[in-house]
Amino acid sequence: MDAALLSQYVVNGLMQGMMYALVAVGFTLFFGVLNVIQFSHGDVLMVGSFVGYSAIMGVIAVGIDNPYIALAAALIAAVTLVGLLGAVIARLFVLPLRSSPPLNTLLITLMLGTVLRESVRLFFPHGSHPKRFPPLLPTDSIAIGGFDLRVDSVMLLIAGLLVIVAIHLVINRTRLGLAIRAVAQDEETAMTMGINFRFVVLVTFVIGSAVAAFAGIMNGLYYNEINFNSGLLLGVIGFAAAIVGGLGSIYGAILGGFLFAALQTVGAVAMPFDSAYKDVFAFTVVIALMAWRPTGLIAERVSERV
Amino acid sequence: MDNVSQASAARRPDSPQVITSLVMGLVGGALLTGFAAWFLKAESEYVVGFLLLLAVVGAVAASRLGALDRIGVAFGAYEKSLYAIVIAGVLVLAWIFRQDHFTLLMITTVMVYMLAGLGLNVQFGYLGLINLSGASFIGVGAYTSAVLTMHSAIPPLLILLIGGVLSALVGCLLILPVLRTRGHYAAVVTIAFAILFESFLKVNDILGGPQGLPVGAMSLFGWSFNNPITFGGFQASFYMNYLLLTLAVLALAFALVRRVERSWIGLSMDAVRLDETAAACYGIGIRRWKVLGFTLGNFLIGVAGAIYGMMLGFIAPANFGFSDSLILVSIVLLGGIGNPWGLALASAIVVILPEKLQMIQEYRFLLFASLVVLVLLFRPDGLLPRGMRNYLPGRKVAP
Numbered sequence: 001m002d003a004a005l006l007s008q009y010v011v012n013g014l015m016q017g018m019m020y021a022l023v024a025v026g027f028t029l030f031f032g033v034l035n036v037i038q039f040s041h042g043d044v045l046m047v048g049s050f051v052g053y054s055a056i057m058g059v060i061a062v063g064i065d066n067p068y069i070a071l072a073a074a075l076i077a078a079v080t081l082v083g084l085l086g087a088v089i090a091r092l093f094v095l096p097l098r099s100s101p102p103l104n105t106l107l108i109t110l111m112l113g114t115v116l117r118e119s120v121r122l123f124f125p126h127g128s129h130p131k132r133f134p135p136l137l138p139t140d141s142i143a144i145g146g147f148d149l150r151v152d153s154v155m156l157l158i159a160g161l162l163v164i165v166a167i168h169l170v171i172n173r174t175r176l177g178l179a180i181r182a183v184a185q186d187e188e189t190a191m192t193m194g195i196n197f198r199f200v201v202l203v204t205f206v207i208g209s210a211v212a213a214f215a216g217i218m219n220g221l222y223y224n225e226i227n228f229n230s231g232l233l234l235g236v237i238g239f240a241a242a243i244v245g246g247l248g249s250i251y252g253a254i255l256g257g258f259l260f261a262a263l264q265t266v267g268a269v270a271m272p273f274d275s276a277y278k279d280v281f282a283f284t285v286v287i288a289l290m291a292w293r294p295t296g297l298i299a300e301r302v303s304e305r306v
Numbered sequence: 307m308d309n310v311s312q313a314s315a316a317r318r319p320d321s322p323q324v325i326t327s328l329v330m331g332l333v334g335g336a337l338l339t340g341f342a343a344w345f346l347k348a349e350s351e352y353v354v355g356f357l358l359l360l361a362v363v364g365a366v367a368a369s370r371l372g373a374l375d376r377i378g379v380a381f382g383a384y385e386k387s388l389y390a391i392v393i394a395g396v397l398v399l400a401w402i403f404r405q406d407h408f409t410l411l412m413i414t415t416v417m418v419y420m421l422a423g424l425g426l427n428v429q430f431g432y433l434g435l436i437n438l439s440g441a442s443f444i445g446v447g448a449y450t451s452a453v454l455t456m457h458s459a460i461p462p463l464l465i466l467l468i469g470g471v472l473s474a475l476v477g478c479l480l481i482l483p484v485l486r487t488r489g490h491y492a493a494v495v496t497i498a499f500a501i502l503f504e505s506f507l508k509v510n511d512i513l514g515g516p517q518g519l520p521v522g523a524m525s526l527f528g529w530s531f532n533n534p535i536t537f538g539g540f541q542a543s544f545y546m547n548y549l550l551l552t553l554a555v556l557a558l559a560f561a562l563v564r565r566v567e568r569s570w571i572g573l574s575m576d577a578v579r580l581d582e583t584a585a586a587c588y589g590i591g592i593r594r595w596k597v598l599g600f601t602l603g604n605f606l607i608g609v610a611g612a613i614y615g616m617m618l619g620f621i622a623p624a625n626f627g628f629s630d631s632l633i634l635v636s637i638v639l640l641g642g643i644g645n646p647w648g649l650a651l652a653s654a655i656v657v658i659l660p661e662k663l664q665m666i667q668e669y670r671f672l673l674f675a676s677l678v679v680l681v682l683l684f685r686p687d688g689l690l691p692r693g694m695r696n697y698l699p700g701r702k703v704a705p
Contacts, residue, residue: 031490103436103490104682108683111678114671115672232629279502290487290495291482
């Protein structure tokens with residue numbers, strides 16, 4: 001294999017890893033504050049890409065054809081609306097189930113994901129067909145050796161990196177982040193210290209869902225296509241990545257996301273079987289990893305009181 | 307002491323309570339059969355809507371009047387004779403619709419789903435192991451029956467068993483991660499398996515790829531199940547064969563699952579579900595019961611898949627995807643986790659309702675998902691919640 005093709009695979013893998021990591025960060029944030037899995041997260045991402053798409057279409061319909069204005073509109077609309085959607089999900093479906101077994105939350109959000117997915121399919125105009133996402137970023141490419149590095153890929157990767165850095169700063173450098181970490185560590189103690197538990201939970205859901213919306217737009221820009229059922233697989237992969245990294249650890253989630261993309265790439269390129277088996281390979285490795293380290297690579301610390 | 311005397315009073319054949327509850331059971335069974343027949347016959351959507359309304363009103367009224375409790379008691383005390391009533395009810399339905407391919411297919415599909423639901427029920431309801439790859443294990447059974455009926459001379463009845471065994475064996479691949487993980491970590495193992503399996507079926511070349519495979523017919527003692535039954539003046543659709551077979555297999559599986567539940571095996575499984583640590587402290591071998599329950603569940607699901615494949619005659623990967631697994635889980639949740647009778651109601655709702663209301667056919671995933679969300683929010687134990695363990699027959703007679 002020549003270097004050009006290899007670098008193509010590497011860029012593609014990095015891109016996918018970035019998306020998976022952004023989804024996984026959401027899972028791990030929610031798990032941190034509430035010890036629940038918000039399984040509709042992948043479909044929240046899909047809703048984000050559809051909101052972004054509608055915003056772009058709206059901007060174009062008004063007659064503005066500056067791509068950056070369209071992009072800004074898409075980002076603002078998706079991040080606000082989907083952040084709100086996250087808060088609504090937390091308020092109506094996740095918080096009321098706090099006292100029931102944690103698997104019930106997994107199931108209710110799983111079904112909620114189906115509701116979101118089916119609603120987009122049925123009620124979005126021509127929702128069951130894939131939509132062509134307009135390429136808003138410059139499509140030129142820089143030739144490095146025999147390999148054409150696309151400018152939009154680089155911009156998307158940098159943007160994703162900035163989002164990750166921003167999450168890191170919010171969690172580690174702000175009072176809000178301190179509150180989130182406090183709730184994650186021990187919610188009762190946090191409440192006695194005067195932290196508004198409900199508010200922190202809702203804000204965490206807003207942040208996580210907004211990041212998912214960002215990833216959704218990234219997804220649309222990179223593949224130039226959005227589809228009502230793209231969220232399910234992304235959600236499953238993000239969940240698997242968060243689990244493999246170790247729930248509750250943001251860095252574990254990022255690690256897991258890139259790891260999963262690496263597994264897919266290796267499965268497609270370096271394995272003796274057909275590249276169509278890349279998902280089979282990646283999920284087999286995930287199951288094997290779970291057997292090896294049952295609470296993820298960065299293990300969750302658990303102690304059981306009897 | 308009081309309870310024991312009541313229990314023995316309820317057991318005496320001449321006790322008035324026995325007679326009333328038996329009569330209640332009979333009347334309930336007859337009413338339900340009549341309702342099901344009417345519902346299955348209904349053509350127009352208005353009639354279906356009216357019948358649904360009638361069912362809701364009837365159920366609420368019956369529970370207000372305490373009739374449901376009475377029937378529950380009758381079931382508790384006289385399970386065997388009331389099983390006979392239920393089986394007779396299904397046979398009556400089969401008789402009424404003997405010429406009607408589609409209705410027989412629907413009734414049989416309900417029973418296949420119920421059989422698979424029994425397997426999930428052992429895993430999820432008794433052991434608390436969530437299996438989000440139920441449809442994949444149905445797929446293992448169905449593909450086994452496809453390959454073996456077309457390429458071997460193994461008697462098809464045996465193929466049903468082999469389908470179950472293979473499904474259990476495939477489940478054994480997951481045993482290690484399932485045993486070592488808990489809760490959400492275990493859920494991701496089965497989800498990963500469901501996606502892996504679906505994607506494997508789609509991309510492989512040997513098992514027909516995305517197009518799928520034809521499945522040979524069931525045959526028993528030289529009688530091919532794809533022949534219509536003609537017996538003197540009696541004529542019935544060939545689906546009648548499958549209906550009777552599925553009913554027999556389902557009755558066996560049901561009896562088995564109830565036995566397991568009522569024995570100390572079920573008690574140990576309940577203990578494992580409720581508190582693993584406490585169960586371990588009392589000397590219950592957690593791993594042993596998890597392996598047993600997971601394998602038994604997958605076996606039942608695999609048998610259901612083998613029957614399903616033979617009945618449909620053709621299978622494709624699209625039947626065994628993650629969303630189908632979700633449908634199976636919603637059946638278990640809707641019915642009431644751990645209650646095998648709830649499965650009957652839930653499978654009937656999930657299979658028959660979209661066929662009867664063509665206008666909701668398109669919306670069925672949306673509808674069922676919303677229904678499960680509502681059930682989880684407002685009635686987390688399901689439509690027919692699992693009762694308390696009943697150690698003494700007839701104990702619930704007195705309030």
